[in-house]
Amino acid sequence: MRMLINVPETVVADALRGVAAAHPELTVDVDNRVVVRRDAPVADKVGLVSGGGSGHEPLHGGFVGPGMLDAACPGEVFTSPVPDQMVRAAAAVDSGKGVLFIVKNYTGDVLNFTMAAELAEDEGIQVASVLVDDDVAVTDSTFTAGRRGTGATLFVEKIAGALAEEGAPLEKVEAIARRVNESSRSFGVALSACTTPAKGSPTFDLPAGELELGIGIHGEPGRERRAMMTSREIADFAVDAVLEDLRPDAPVLALVNGMGATPLLELYGFNAEVQRVLGERGVSVARTLVGNYVTSLDMAGCSVTLCQVDEELLRLWDAPVATPGLRWGR
Amino acid sequence: MRMLINVPETVVADALRGVAAAHPELTVDVDNRVVVRRDAPVADKVGLVSGGGSGHEPLHGGFVGPGMLDAACPGEVFTSPVPDQMVRAAAAVDSGKGVLFIVKNYTGDVLNFTMAAELAEDEGIQVASVLVDDDVAVTDSTFTAGRRGTGATLFVEKIAGALAEEGAPLEKVEAIARRVNESSRSFGVALSACTTPAKGSPTFDLPAGELELGIGIHGEPGRERRAMMTSREIADFAVDAVLEDLRPDAPVLALVNGMGATPLLELYGFNAEVQRVLGERGVSVARTLVGNYVTSLDMAGCSVTLCQVDEELLRLWDAPVATPGLRWGR
Structure with missing residues (x-):
């Protein structure tokens, strides 16, 4: 442990x-x-x-x-x-x-x-x-x-x-x-399981070389397991899963979220692919947030959340905030 | 991978x-x-x-x-x-x-x-x-x-x-x-090795159930390996290693830093132990920052950095900053 x-x-x-x-x-x-x-x-x-x-x-x-x-x-x-x-x-x-x-x-x-x-x-x-x-x-x-x-x-x-x-x-x-x-939809991907302190061993079994598409933030099963995919392929899959359900006709906020153990270097690389897919699908991105915000202990992986916004929602998103985890302002 | x-x-x-x-x-x-x-x-x-x-x-x-x-x-x-x-x-x-x-x-x-x-x-x-x-x-x-x-x-x-x-x-x-x-000193601890993309496998071998005290941010060897220690024991060791060299006679800034894959939940628990040791050693803490700031890819572990401050350094620490990774202000 x-x-x-x-x-x-x-x-x-x-x-x-x-x-x-x-x-x-x-x-x-x-x-x-x-x-x-x-x-x-x-x-x-x-x-x-x-x-x-x-x-x-x-x-x-x-x-x-x-x-x-x-x-x-x-x-x-x-x-x-x-x-x-x-x-x-x-x-x-x-x-x-x-x-x-x-x-x-x-x-x-x-x-x-x-x-x-x-x-x-x-x-x-x-x-x-x-x-x-x-x-x-x-x-x-x-x-x-x-x-x-x-x-x-x-x-x-x-x-x-x-x-x-x-x-x-x-x-x-x-x-x-x-x-x-x-106005929001998400899709998550696990590259590894997470380990809770009480259990002391991974909450589920994910063999090396496989990933789980559609993972929950407690390691709940997703849609399917596949052999390891590239960042580009994962972005295609995750963004399309979100867009299929959201079908935005206005700009979106994008949260490119880490599950906990995926390095920021990789998350930013993944963000580049998320932005590429969104561009290819004709979705305009108003703001992007990249980082570990809604995590699953030490799970490696990521999720994409999109929120379609109008002027009011965007104004409120941009309003000052001062918390330990999210902070910006005047 | x-x-x-x-x-x-x-x-x-x-x-x-x-x-x-x-x-x-x-x-x-x-x-x-x-x-x-x-x-x-x-x-x-x-x-x-x-x-x-x-x-x-x-x-x-x-x-x-x-x-x-x-x-x-x-x-x-x-x-x-x-x-x-x-x-x-x-x-x-x-x-x-x-x-x-x-x-x-x-x-x-x-x-x-x-x-x-x-x-x-x-x-x-x-x-x-x-x-x-x-x-x-x-x-x-x-x-x-x-x-x-x-x-x-x-x-x-x-x-x-x-x-x-x-x-x-x-x-x-x-x-x-x-x-x-x-005015600053640091000490880091690895609970796991990290994996570089080019190598694709851990940069060093750290058996389960052991940790490395004094690890570098590229996985360079530290002072010694030991059987897994508690958060309390790690805080005692790391803080004492820093204080032995720094010997502060004024308040300090404390950075309780994650190496990348250690959950924030654990880092905050570790911070509680760091603050306890500092209190026991009579060191006053002016400001504390907890999070993943100076990381080592997907390494699990932590480091403690203390910086002794006077009024000028503290004022400059508190001054507004607006970067992706560190942000506060008026």
Whole structure:
């Protein structure tokens, strides 16, 4: 086991202590596993809360800060957080203007966020929820009824976060989050399996010289296995899978995402191929983000997420953001 | 070979095309392998140029932009760039106020940057050079006479970049770069070897269940191999190795760096242990940066770099920076 850990049981708590030490701009409740922007609740602002299993960092804790999430609830590795975390997060960020839950479509997350929404409403917090289900690879998979939520989560959190930061009411923040999800599609590819601390060995068996097309971010099976392909061939396959479902008639945001262990050098090379295919298919790219954003521990591989944008979505994408994992601005 | 590439021969060129597509704020000369901030040369500003073998991304190309480097010259993977690249970079960024070469201490880089400085001077460009040699693990190693240059390069580029952005003259920018290097020390640990595209197999043999203490960023041998250690034990060893040499009597900047394939979840957990040791040793930490900044392709592992700071260095560290790999500001 080649892991930089103490024992599997404390991996998430250890990481949260490390986040607290590195990021004084965040309030980290290590015991209750909630990460909150320090100035929460922000007056007259809808609070954005997300969360999910750990192992996908910087998602979600690394996206807490001005212009994006108000709070994140990390579960155990690849395991949904519990409703208590979500209710605490909602209470910590609610200014009285309501809270939006951003939920990736996995059975455990959906159940727990649904229960948390009811509990929070009981406490007088107005809650809306948006489900992210952008992964076109498969319908119904391990952990999922319907499509899985992957890279589009970053687009939803960033764009809805920007609108919330402007003071928009809950129904508008919810509506734009829904619109971003509906405008986004993803497809992922694994070049290696990932290893969870608890298991200590690869979560699935991927022989050397093969790759898995349509992989999930927990190593859930994809569409098919093939002999190793070139970056060019992978880009063709992944982008076409996305475009077949999205059929954009306006410019897109492109997220060329690493699964964790693929070097940035390779990811940028892959981006060149993604841009080539998009050009060949007549798709105009408004903005491109390349890096490890929605990861799967130490998995080698990549995913492509496209989000069709109009002027409003593009303006909100470009708005300032200041989080550990995503940061730009004036 | 689990790589996201076309063929080994085009890895660097492919990556540069991908950088160009993702970052319109940079000018990328793919043929001549020079990455330059688009607004270069910036009037009345010293130009900062660095470079080195590829495979350490985001170092150096990802650190080009306002507040940091003006240009970077990427070589082949783990291979020095050539003088022609450096001269082109110097010419592209020289406003007449001179250029600072920031050189990691590897034999090839030192030779080529020295030659480039002479050639640039012949073209009427005033050049100063600073050598980064912060790695306390070993003296004289593969590729190196003296200590290797590793994580401190980020501190040198950021702090000298901030001073240059303020309009300081070349001798002051050079002096502060030298001071940052002299105030910094690093120590790295490998949990796995890395694989270069050209070789296609691990650059060295590290049996499962062992780690290498004092590894170099090209997989050069370190101090010793041991049976796998916990995060806590690794932090004790690495931080003590740095402190033994640095002996800080003022606050430090801490870079808790991933070698590439170690998940952010583990790196943050490791950071918690690094902060614990520093606290136990009575060292005050002014700022902490956690992430994959000075990498070694797909190597699993980490390094710790500390830089002792005074008020001026801390102010320059905090100054705005806007590059693909490091970004904060007002």
